[in-house]
Amino acid sequence: METRIFKTKELSEKTLAAAKKQAELFLAQKKRKPTLAVVLVGDDPASHIYVGKKTETCKANGLDALDFHLTPADGFARLEELVNKLNKRDDVDGILVQSPLPKDWDEEKIQALIHPSKDVDGFHPENVGALSLNTIKVLETGLPSCTPAGVMEILKEGGITLRGKHAVVIGRSNIVGKPMAQMLLSGDATVTICHSKTTDLEATCRRADVLVAAIGKARFVTKAFVKPGAAVIDVGINREMRDGKAKVVGDVDQESVTGVASFLTPVPNGVGPMTIAILIRNTVRAAFNRSA
Numbered sequence: 001m002e003t004r005i006f007k008t009k010e011l012s013e014k015t016l017a018a019a020k021k022q023a024e025l026f027l028a029q030k031k032r033k034p035t036l037a038v039v040l041v042g043d044d045p046a047s048h049i050y051v052g053k054k055t056e057t058c059k060a061n062g063l064d065a066l067d068f069h070l071t072p073a074d075g076f077a078r079l080e081e082l083v084n085k086l087n088k089r090d091d092v093d094g095i096l097v098q099s100p101l102p103k104d105w106d107e108e109k110i111q112a113l114i115h116p117s118k119d120v121d122g123f124h125p126e127n128v129g130a131l132s133l134n135t136i137k138v139l140e141t142g143l144p145s146c147t148p149a150g151v152m153e154i155l156k157e158g159g160i161t162l163r164g165k166h167a168v169v170i171g172r173s174n175i176v177g178k179p180m181a182q183m184l185l186s187g188d189a190t191v192t193i194c195h196s197k198t199t200d201l202e203a204t205c206r207r208a209d210v211l212v213a214a215i216g217k218a219r220f221v222t223k224a225f226v227k228p229g230a231a232v233i234d235v236g237i238n239r240e241m242r243d244g245k246a247k248v249v250g251d252v253d254q255e256s257v258t259g260v261a262s263f264l265t266p267v268p269n270g271v272g273p274m275t276i277a278i279l280i281r282n283t284v285r286a287a288f289n290r291s292a
């Protein structure tokens, strides 16, 4: 079986180009650019890289990005104060608080504090509820969680149909696994969610026509998990030392599943670029929706 390795460069560029066009339209109509406020707390090197990439992608696509940097010593109340201020600013369309926050800081409280109309990550309870109640509408016009929405675009572009198929998601997090399952369900797949307490994980995964791995364990999914011909989506981002060098690898052992899966997203250059592209799309949508 030949495995199609689906790199997302073209699709993410296409998604960004469409968002850029919309951003230009917004500028022409409203005389300002759609604007994303990005808040970073602390000095986690990976978070710095993510935040840098997000602001850079905004600026390259006709949006403005505002950077805010707090330290753990500033305290949680300062973060709440900042989010409240950003909620009130009319020139801010999207607010993103980069995770992880310092230990003991209440991430859920911050997610719920961000105004739902500016919640470009799609983490606010109102947006999570909307996704559950009317998934297709949120995917088309609302603020869906970025990573699973990016996966849906990959499946569409890759010609992977969902109707009547069995989709298995490994992982039940609020940011990937659960919204992913909702979205696959909205595409008429029969969906199974697996997690760390699932028994017989390999056998369950081997029944999947579409297998989404969002676990956070390097090269965990081998060919023993994959039905011949299945489409495999690798959401994982794991840092591994190989031959003395730090390397980013996914949750899927690409070498092992190549030749078994019919379709596979690589890491890097797979789901990651789509997550950022959807974030930008969400920010432009938030700008239009707020000004409607």
Ligand code: NAD
Binding pocket: 147, 170, 171, 172, 173, 174, 175, 176, 177, 194, 195, 196, 197, 198, 201, 214, 215, 216, 217, 235, 236, 237, 238, 271, 272, 273, 275
């Ligand atoms: P998480 O730690 O919140 O959730 C991991 C999930 O995996 C949990 O639900 C857990 O039950 C499950 N799990 C853990 N061990 C398991 C096991 N042995 N068997 C079965 N299930 C198991 O992680 P998350 O935030 O959902 O992220 C998952 C992965 O996706 C991470 O590698 C993360 O870095 C990556 N990620 C990538 C992007 C992207 O843009 N590509 C975005 C978000 C997260």
